[in-house]
Amino acid sequence: MTINPPELRTVQVTRYVTPLREGGSLPAIVEADDDFLYALKFRGAGQGEKALIAELIAGEIARALGLRVPEIVFAHLDEAFGRTEPDEEIQDLLRASEGLNLAVHYLSGAITFDSLVNAVDARLASQIVWLDCLITNVDRTPRNTNMLMWHKELWLIDHGAAFYFHHSWPNLEEQARRPFAQIKDHVLLPQAAELETVDAEFRNILSPERIQAIVSVIPDEWLTGESPFDTAAAYRQAYVQFLINRVATSEIFVKAAQHARKALV
Template structure:
């Protein structure tokens, strides 16, 4: 059983290299004061801090489960970057994102996973499908796989669309019990023939203590929301309870995924 004591480093942006114009969130490639390059996800973009929270929780759960995820770091963005950027759209994004953001280590030289070129073995496919059902990640389709091949290994990226319950927030109990119907479009579902075995294995790893340790990483400033009366600690507990409830009823999403796979093949 893997051990995992999550702890994220904090780095400071020293150079805005270029925007990565993918989707609506306008992530950017930046250099930090540790001399590494990161894909920076901005707090001031599209879905705001919720996308960063989803990226953090889903990514660290994936890491705990033994899947390959680029290192996730907190990234501090100084106000000076907004003043020197000539592109007005990017300038607004930088200004709205001053302070703490999220970054993923840039996998230089990686290529986008292509299901027609690379075959994923059944165990790994089942692990990834199970993860995405747990965290309700709608964004791992053939059109947008959000997986990379780096040094001949499969890496998972971009989990900001996960945990979509937190966009409505008030019915999380009901949402935790629902099947993940979008699994029918999952790019790896045809190969995911070991979902029940993975479910058993992952139950042993995802203890309440480990879930609590991951949600405790969420910074207070990402949980400041005028439309949500709960305190930062109360919001963290909702995330933990959602995940614990979803895990406790995992047979619902596992059975739904198996049914969807049978319908495909």
């Protein structure tokens, strides 16, 4: 069965609205030529294109698994865009981010998820915990949940810290089979009582073909930084192989998550 890649729109950034200073890489709210607002992640920020790659792959995997993620778009930043920006730090960031960046649809009026206020059932909690184990997402803790409540539904945001191995590219075979030790700090781990059921379902969804289709949308221009790969195709394939291997051995991270949960409950 042929699985088509996700269809991501490309928008032109027309107005810088305000920085989101909660983020260390200075993301911003911007307006685009379709008149929508977006949370823009800049390729010129501290983690560079790798954070955009993580955001893209993780977000589209989550969407494929049926989880709610705001629309992801490619956002083009014109070279003249930052000339009128009075803040020098932001102006430098805009200048370093000319070309193709990544943005997610801004959920106006959304509120930050609070585990003490917002209830999450065991199935949804297990789905999100499984996802974060797969993508090695260290950033879904009680201190920083990276989840929003919007129209009484739970939405996942900010996956730029996932796939942390790609900052040094250690042995990928070994990395793919490692349990995810940081899952012990996950905000939803206490509720994640259906990990085995979710594991069986999600392994069926994330076929090698679907993984290949998702990873194929990474732009070539994001795959030119420091890496051990000679070509963009080889760079892309490293993510594909990591994910295929990790899904195939998911019982390792599932058992580790279950063990960490028992220590909590």
